[in-house]
Amino acid sequence: MAEISLIVNGEPAIAQVDPRTLLSDFLRDDLGLTGTHVGCEHGYCGACTVLVDGASARSCLMLAIQADARSVETVESLSANGAGLHPIQQAFKDCHGLQCGFCTPGLLMSVVELAATNPGCGRDEIREHLSGNVCRCTGYHHIVDAVERALNGAPGRADES
Amino acid sequence: MKPPRFAYYSPRTLPELLEVLEETGDEAVVLAGGQSLLPMLNLRLATPSHVIDLGRVPGLDSIASPNGSVEVGAMVTHRRMETDPIVAAVAPLAQRAAGYVGYLAIRNRGTVGGSVAHADPAAEWPIVLLALDGNVGLASSRGWRNVAAEDFFESVYTTARRPDEVVTSLRFSSRFAHSWGFSEFQRRTGDFATVAVAVACVVESGEVAEARVAIAGVADRPLRCREAESALTAGSASAAIDAAEAARDCIDPVSDIHGSSSFRKRLVYAETLRAVRQALTVNEAGIGDG
Numbered sequence: 001m002a003e004i005s006l007i008v009n010g011e012p013a014i015a016q017v018d019p020r021t022l023l024s025d026f027l028r029d030d031l032g033l034t035g036t037h038v039g040c041e042h043g044y045c046g047a048c049t050v051l052v053d054g055a056s057a058r059s060c061l062m063l064a065i066q067a068d069a070r071s072v073e074t075v076e077s078l079s080a081n082g083a084g085l086h087p088i089q090q091a092f093k094d095c096h097g098l099q100c101g102f103c104t105p106g107l108l109m110s111v112v113e114l115a116a117t118n119p120g121c122g123r124d125e126i127r128e129h130l131s132g133n134v135c136r137c138t139g140y141h142h143i144v145d146a147v148e149r150a151l152n153g154a155p156g157r158a159d160e161s
Numbered sequence: 162m163k164p165p166r167f168a169y170y171s172p173r174t175l176p177e178l179l180e181v182l183e184e185t186g187d188e189a190v191v192l193a194g195g196q197s198l199l200p201m202l203n204l205r206l207a208t209p210s211h212v213i214d215l216g217r218v219p220g221l222d223s224i225a226s227p228n229g230s231v232e233v234g235a236m237v238t239h240r241r242m243e244t245d246p247i248v249a250a251v252a253p254l255a256q257r258a259a260g261y262v263g264y265l266a267i268r269n270r271g272t273v274g275g276s277v278a279h280a281d282p283a284a285e286w287p288i289v290l291l292a293l294d295g296n297v298g299l300a301s302s303r304g305w306r307n308v309a310a311e312d313f314f315e316s317v318y319t320t321a322r323r324p325d326e327v328v329t330s331l332r333f334s335s336r337f338a339h340s341w342g343f344s345e346f347q348r349r350t351g352d353f354a355t356v357a358v359a360v361a362c363v364v365e366s367g368e369v370a371e372a373r374v375a376i377a378g379v380a381d382r383p384l385r386c387r388e389a390e391s392a393l394t395a396g397s398a399s400a401a402i403d404a405a406e407a408a409r410d411c412i413d414p415v416s417d418i419h420g421s422s423s424f425r426k427r428l429v430y431a432e433t434l435r436a437v438r439q440a441l442t443v444n445e446a447g448i449g450d451g
Contacts, residue, residue: 041163065214131350
């Protein structure tokens, strides 16, 4: 076991980890942050995407020990302490950007990065950016609507109901 | 779907790293960005008894441009290659190719050194190295050496790196900064290339004085196609088509689930033609026409 010390969602965390523990498992099992979903566990699906020092990373393709002295943000950081939905989450809700919701945490964190790095992008760039996040329900159309709405306020088509 | 047990080392200096490598040798794998190694560990395709993490070794993430080349530390990420102004100015082909590697989350973590040490025959960096007369810097407790890209890649996941050596840097020539092309076919954005082609030329007084054509995804290692290069330097009016035909005819790809042999040959023709046309129309600022 080795001791790691990192910042998770703005809070310091110190823990003993087995070197082979994945960051995804550390977040879920040791810290109880089960918002980070584990899908394929080999870097294909993107459900476990988190931000490490502000840049997106597959938490299943990182050892927890590699996150020592780093800052990690998970989907829980978007709506902390019972605050209302983050604007990106609200856009996903409004535009029906999810069905089963399994891929959503990873998509949201990818979109947080997109909003920080390329907020003015159009639908093609949104699709390109989200190419590493697999969704098996929506067909992506409403996800792209949601991202467009989150980035621009419009014209992503909102759910009428 | 979890990594096997292993002893983990996180050396804090290069000498310490080289010492650990010497002691562990064949038993160890080197962890750079982990974007190929972690899937292999998770799937238990690799079961090393020792993992040596380069993440805390200083001095492996610099980008510099010494006389006529660009030297890139092994731990430089694909994303930095995509965004670094020195790379853009001195090796724009490398910048363009970087954007084809995986998805952004992969490019944020994955490294150039890790990619060439892994030596996937469909990866981008090996053909960029071949096209830009590149070489690979290796260090061990016995000393330093540089291996030319053509001698480095031996077969699938197999390179000239010895077990006690670590890739420390890549060096690309800047001679080709004004005439280059890169074209790749992926089934889906971010997938490995079915076929990718890198072309680099030196153009003097409107004539192609030197040419490099390197192809990924068609053999057990990245290939240079000298017949295609000769077609470019021959200077005929149909040079682009001649080069594409030569590239198609110099390979003998296998069929797999990603594409049949004949499909790959057609792709090589098409991607070579695109990359060559791009190379021959790149302007003096080093910006391709796409």
